Amino acid sequence: MKDLRATLIDILKSEVKPAVGCTEPVAVALACAKAKELLGEEVIKNRILVSPNIYKNAMCVGIPGTDRLGLKIAIAMGLIGGKSEDGLTLLEGLTENQVKESEKYMDTMPISIEPLDTKEKVVIDVRLEGENNTSRVMIKTKHDNFVFLQVNDLVLLDEVDGFAQKNEVQNIERKENIMDTITIQEIVKNVENMDLEDIKFLLDGITMNVNMAKYGLENKIGIGVGRGLKKSIEEGLLGDGIMTEAMLLTAAASDARMGGAKLPVMSSNGSGNHGLTAILPIVAYGRKYPQSDEKMAKAIAISHLVTAYVKNYTGRLSAVCGCGVAASTGASAGIAWLMDGNINHIYGAIENMIADLSGMICDGAKAGCALKLSSAASAAVQSAVIAKQGYSVPPLNGIVGTQVEESIQNLGKVSDKGMQITDAIILNVMNDMNKVK
Structure with missing residues (x-):
């Protein structure tokens, strides 16, 4: 197993940042x-x-x-x-x-x-x-x-390399992208061998994102998805378990953030909502089954890095909801690791996620994102829990391939190449509604 710890820590420091x-x-x-x-x-x-x-x-x-x-x-x-x-x-x-x-x-x-x-x-x-x-x-x-x-x-x-004329020949030396060659197992094993001090900053994301969730629960802001879930739990309409806790925290944080709350969140791969989805379902699991700081930091590191791996193939922004297809997949992998660390369990959680929310569209950042983040958080827990019981989508099932990396690459093809016309139509529909010319 290659020692890629320093490279992966650099990626975490580059991609996991506070944002307001x-x-x-x-x-x-x-x-x-x-x-x-x-x-x-x-x-x-x-x-x-x-x-x-x-x-x-x-x-x-x-x-x-x-x-x-x-x-x-x-x-x-x-x-x-x-x-x-x-x-x-x-x-x-x-x-x-x-x-x-x-x-x-x-x-x-x-x-x-x-x-x-x-x-x-x-x-x-x-x-x-x-x-x-x-x-x-x-x-x-x-x-x-x-x-x-x-x-x-x-x-x-x-340092512009993409604004040249279409017919202009560009001899640009491409920087090696580790996400093109690394495997999910290598990500997990390298994170397991990291020192807590090197990734302790990831714990700041728990504080930031939980504070945003608290704001969403305590104030009428956004749609109020988090507050609605909380009230439903209190009235007995929903059970008080890991899944509903993950939904409640993630949705409430999105309510507050999309509503313009002036608080920082820890982002992931350039998106605050990705950061909420990558972190808060893991926090929900940690609340039910308390973990050490080291275990939480490593689970969150796995989540951010799996999110980055998926985003490498789907694109940084695309027609599909990155929270639904990338950050929730990272969170599910992190929860699966916290449960027992079995690599096959982690594979199963990821495969289940790809089979579940791969078609969730992105129609822009807005108050309604709280609903999508709620669904993403729920699916992250569900996929990990089902995989823990030994149940996961079999190979060659829809876009799920023979290996987890192939499944993610297939998701990328559908998202980046297959849905370009979808992205254009989404933008046209939004423009028409908002009378943007």
Whole structure:
């Protein structure tokens, strides 16, 4: 077994980060804040271009600190009070006056937002003009990954490799991606051999995400899925077990986050909702069957890394709900490991997840995500529990292959290639309803 611990720890540190607000509009706000800093003066004209998946995910979601929804207010907040040094938590630092000023800016100043004609999942291109200067900022691939910075004619950073003309030959040395070759067993065995000190930061995600869930349970925010489940348990309509606890925590946290609660969550693979789904079902299991800090940290590490493995094939943003097909699969693997650590049990949990929620669509980040996260959390527990009893989907059953890695790759083919037209139609339907032209 290869010793890949250092590489996997680096992935965890890169992909598991605190975030305030839905990641897509926050990423746009981050790019706007950076562009404003480079401009160094008041903005007279702006033009913001984003990939269709960013456009879709940011259209209807609540923004922390305001009751406004969507990209325009996020852009205004980034321009008015955002500090790029704060990364994906930049909206947390805005004062009440800055939020009010941002709302006024949104109402009185023209804000130009256009979807790009690109198949790239994460692309943000912000162009600002002032009285004396211009600036341009690009984020690509990851939500906080700056690839281009320009002030007037001075290019400060240029790591763009995907904006070349279609017919232009590009000789780009591709960095090796360990997720292309690693196996699920290698992920699990390497995590088992990690030192707690190296992954102790993952425990911060429990605190953050549970606090968000508490906020959703204690306040009328979002749809109120978490509060509805809690009341149903209290009235005896639902049983008080691991599955309902996982549903309740994950849904309540999503209620609060999608409703714009100004609290950080620990994200996973560029998504706060992924972080909620990857962590909170494991927390629910830990509440029923208490675990040591080391066991919890390792289970959550497995969850984040399996999530990353699935996302490597489905794409960072896609037509399918990443919480339903990726983060919940990671959570199910983490719960299965906590139960007994048997690799076949973990395989079974993953196969069951792929057979279950593989068709859940993503129609953007919004209040309704709480329902999807509730279903994802329930399925994560169910798949692990059934696999524990020795029951899992057999090979060659639908898209389930002969090995777990093949099953995940098949899921990726369906998601990334098979559902491109679905993604376009989802965006068109949302545009028509919201009269976005």
